[in-house]
Amino acid sequence: MHLPYTVEQVADALKVHKNTVRLWIKQGLPVADAHRPAILAGADVRTFLCERRVSRKRPTGPGRFYCFRCREAVRPAGDMVDLVPRTDRLGALQGLCPNCGALMHRAVAMARWRTAAGDLDVKILQGPSARNRDDNPHAQS
Ligand SMILES: [Zn+2]
Known part of the structure; x- marks a missing residue:
């Protein structure tokens, strides 16, 4: 890979x-x-x-995430998300569903995450090496 x-x-x-x-x-x-x-x-x-x-499959606008549990696009709880870099150029925005508390992911190009995040508060986390590899959006689909 x-x-x-x-x-x-x-x-x-x-x-x-x-x-x-x-x-x-x-x-x-x-x-x-x-x-x-x-x-x-x-x-x-x-x-x-x-x-x-x-x-x-799940069209979502800027600042909106698809919750797999609620089956709808929502704004993350507290209007806050984490940006987790996966590679040099790609990462994932992660936020919590305000309705059920599930962790929601959205893959983004690192060059364009600001567009995807819209007006949300974004905290940038450590690079891929610091992350648990089991925790990735592919596992859900
Ligand atoms: Zn939910």
Whole structure:
């Protein structure tokens, strides 16, 4: 997962067309800048696709999170969330559901988390190495 991949290798692995991978890159999938041809990190691809799938299924605006227990989009309790970096370029916003107290996740590109967080109070937590790997949004879907 942490090995670098070319566009062709990602397309092969996921059984999609190369142009589909190029479209994802246009849509924000991070690539290593200095490399030609483009090099992608497996963890970035996985997180990008997870974010995409969730946001398609559960459209939520800035500052809103989908609670899986209540099955609705809500503002986090106290208007507060934590930003947890997962990789250099991708992270997750985490907040508590005001109705049931469940932990809610939202994957975000590190460059764009301010947009996703809207007007919420955001506390930035430590990098991936400091986190328990079991605690990740993929486990829920
Ligand atoms: Zn809830």
